[in-house]
Amino acid sequence: MQTENFHPGLSIDCVIFGFHENDLKVLLLKLKKDDRWALPGGFVEKDKDVDSEAVRVLKKRTGLDHIFLKQFHLFGDVDRIEPSHSDTMVKKGVIPPELKGWFDQRFVTVGYYALVEYSRVKAPTPDLTSERCDWRPLSDLPPMMLDHAQILKKAHQTLKKELNDQPIGLNLLPEHFTMPELQALYETVLEKSLDRRNFRRKMLSYDILIQTDLQRKGGAHKAPMLYKFDKEKYNKAIVSGLQSGW
Amino acid sequence: MQTENFHPGLSIDCVIFGFHENDLKVLLLKLKKDDRWALPGGFVEKDKDVDSEAVRVLKKRTGLDHIFLKQFHLFGDVDRIEPSHSDTMVKKGVIPPELKGWFDQRFVTVGYYALVEYSRVKAPTPDLTSERCDWRPLSDLPPMMLDHAQILKKAHQTLKKELNDQPIGLNLLPEHFTMPELQALYETVLEKSLDRRNFRRKMLSYDILIQTDLQRKGGAHKAPMLYKFDKEKYNKAIVSGLQSGW
DNA sequence: CCAAAAGTGTTCTACCTACACCCATGG
DNA sequence: CCATGGGTGTAGGTAGAACACTTTTGG
Numbered sequence: 001m002q003t004e005n006f007h008p009g010l011s012i013d014c015v016i017f018g019f020h021e022n023d024l025k026v027l028l029l030k031l032k033k034d035d036r037w038a039l040p041g042g043f044v045e046k047d048k049d050v051d052s053e054a055v056r057v058l059k060k061r062t063g064l065d066h067i068f069l070k071q072f073h074l075f076g077d078v079d080r081i082e083p084s085h086s087d088t089m090v091k092k093g094v095i096p097p098e099l100k101g102w103f104d105q106r107f108v109t110v111g112y113y114a115l116v117e118y119s120r121v122k123a124p125t126p127d128l129t130s131e132r133c134d135w136r137p138l139s140d141l142p143p144m145m146l147d148h149a150q151i152l153k154k155a156h157q158t159l160k161k162e163l164n165d166q167p168i169g170l171n172l173l174p175e176h177f178t179m180p181e182l183q184a185l186y187e188t189v190l191e192k193s194l195d196r197r198n199f200r201r202k203m204l205s206y207d208i209l210i211q212t213d214l215q216r217k218g219g220a221h222k223a224p225m226l227y228k229f230d231k232e233k234y235n236k237a238i239v240s241g242l243q244s245g246w
Numbered sequence: 247m248q249t250e251n252f253h254p255g256l257s258i259d260c261v262i263f264g265f266h267e268n269d270l271k272v273l274l275l276k277l278k279k280d281d282r283w284a285l286p287g288g289f290v291e292k293d294k295d296v297d298s299e300a301v302r303v304l305k306k307r308t309g310l311d312h313i314f315l316k317q318f319h320l321f322g323d324v325d326r327i328e329p330s331h332s333d334t335m336v337k338k339g340v341i342p343p344e345l346k347g348w349f350d351q352r353f354v355t356v357g358y359y360a361l362v363e364y365s366r367v368k369a370p371t372p373d374l375t376s377e378r379c380d381w382r383p384l385s386d387l388p389p390m391m392l393d394h395a396q397i398l399k400k401a402h403q404t405l406k407k408e409l410n411d412q413p414i415g416l417n418l419l420p421e422h423f424t425m426p427e428l429q430a431l432y433e434t435v436l437e438k439s440l441d442r443r444n445f446r447r448k449m450l451s452y453d454i455l456i457q458t459d460l461q462r463k464g465g466a467h468k469a470p471m472l473y474k475f476d477k478e479k480y481n482k483a484i485v486s487g488l489q490s491g492w
Numbered sequence: 493c494c495a496a497a498a499g500t501g502t503t504c505t506a507c508c509t510a511c512a513c514c515c516a517t518g519g
Numbered sequence: 520c521c522a523t524g525g526g527t528g529t530a531g532g533t534a535g536a537a538c539a540c541t542t543t544t545g546g
Binding site for chain 1: 253254255256290292293295296297317319320321322324352354356386407408410412432436440492
């Protein structure tokens with residue numbers, strides 16, 4: 001790691017959401033020699049845009065490109081650092097001593113959240129200070145380092161709020177999906193249940209879905225129709241918003 | 247300026263909105279020896295929270311305290327700096343040569359927007375690099391340095407969007423105001439006109455206003471009633487939101 | 493008395509909510 | 520044939536949009 005090329009005191013943390021088995025999952029890193037977990041993050045190269053560095057971090061951990069990624073907050077409290085942590089990391093051999101100075105800085109971190117398709121993330125890759133990278137359910141999070149639990153919470157809140165004027169699903173669901181699957185995604189994000197018929201009506205009224213003539217076979221019941229997103233209309237909706245208010 | 251106490255490469259820019267004569271105004275700094283204007287901003291002390299440093303900047307420029315101030319975005323593109331600018335400033339004697347190194351850094355900046363009561367800002371105070379501090383109408387902005395026009399635009403967009411689930415007016419209007427004045431504020435922020443009767447009904451339904459038995463006298467027409475905000479309910483609405491959607 | 497702005501109420505529509513029945517499938 | 524989940528339509532309520540007349544005031 002060539003710390004001299006990094007913007008000092010600035011980091012990026014990504015909250016990477018995936019959806020699997022009707023559960024919102026977050027991609028987390030298990031720290032080496034520490035019981036806690038961390039958000040995948042990184043530093044910002046001096047001659048790169050912060051936003052594109054976030055894309056780089058995301059790609060490094062998930063292997064994915066062209067993903068919905070959005071900056072949502074800067075976390076800049078002084079007490080979000082743990083002065084003894086770099087010491088501990090050096091002592092445990094997690095980081096080489098020459099990096100101690102870098103990790104001793106006071107950092108502010110920019111939070112990004114990403115929506116990715118769970119199944120497309122093959123083998124999430126850990127970083128220097130972590131031993132592995134795993135999907136963890138949002139509903140049952142492990143202990144997290146520093147203020148990462150807070151960052152995660154804020155990401156979820158932001159996502160929930162933005163659901164009001166942005167569609168969700170592309171990047172989070174496979175290409176073809178059923179209406180109940182899409183509904184389950186909304187219910188999971190919103191943490192509340194919705195009426196099937198009303199959900200369908202509202203979602204169809206957004207005019208961003210294309211009904212295919214395929215069906216999801218295999219359940220002991222009526223086979224549901226498969227839909228896909230009309231990507232052009234979907235992206236238009238992302239830009240211009242869905243319903244406004246005023 | 248003791249740059250060694252500042253967090254490197256990190257600045258704050260405040261978009262300070264005021265409302266006066268049916269016009270949204272922004273508090274801007276006129277740069278010394280430069281035709282352009284800038285957002286009031288500053289740097290972050292190493293041992294201070296970023297949010298509280300934004301409060302400090304705001305107070306320094308406006309003299310005001312206890313103001314609605316909200317972080318809305320981090321601007322981190324590489325091309326938001328102007329490599330020749332520090333040179334020019336030193337040459338023109340705007341900054342002492344020993345500060346050149348500080349201003350030569352690549353900066354990322356955190357945008358905050360504030361809503362302040364126009365009349366309560368007495369004599370806005372300029373900073374080191376600016377010759378004066380003035381209210382400028384949002385509808386007719388002067389040329390701005392760097393990406394400040396962009397930052398301002400994003401602040402306005404954010405404000406517009408947040409109007410859907412947050413009330414506005416406290417901090418931006420005097421304590422007592424008429425319904426048409428409040429409506430004018432909304433119309434200005436939203437850049438569109440609203441129906442008087444529907445506006446009144448909707449606003450009253452929020453249940454954050456208290457009608458006083460005072461009237462605004464002086465116009466050649468019917469004297470409008472004066473209202474004030476129920477601060478407790480207003481703040482509750484800020485926290486919990488107004489209407490939701492899902 | 494007239495111009496200008498403020499206060500007020502109703503109707504229409506659109507959307508949201510709540511709710512029940514039939515259908516297809518696999519076991 | 521039955522249990523499970525999927526698909527569909529309707530009625531009632533609520534909120535927003537459109538709209539016109541009366542009132543007050545200063546000039």
